[in-house]
Amino acid sequence: MDYIVYNFLSDDELLRISNSIKEAEKTTSGEIVVSIKEKRSLTQGKKSIRTLAESEFSRLNLGNTRDKTGILLYMVLKSKEFTVLADSGIHELVGDSAWEGIRDLLSESFKKGEFCNGIINSVRSMSEILSKYFPIKPDDTNEISNKVIIQP
16 A cells, blocks of 8 residues: 655654654643644545544544643645644643744745654644643653554
């Protein structure tokens, strides 16, 4: 089977992204998830990227973290769409403007063909923002895997 994701990212780069999530979460109690959808299904054709991200957020149970600090970087590779969706605990303090800035930086990276670096820089930026509002706690546990999620 030919996976679209490998037109954008190698296995080594996917591992680098996962490791960047692990490093980012050392400074925050936030749970950062990167989910990559290769392409929209027929039933998803007209739905907004935000609606797709909300479905993915729910599917991954990101709303079930202890302090409502799940955050999702969601992408559809074929159409080069992406968004950042934060749980209520984060949203109440941070709002959407910070994530819009990250989305814009990621867009610039993608235009240059710098997919891996763009994602890693986005994860770092999310961590910097989260660590201000949600620093790591002494009893913090990694509630969600750091592995990049890939869907056909």
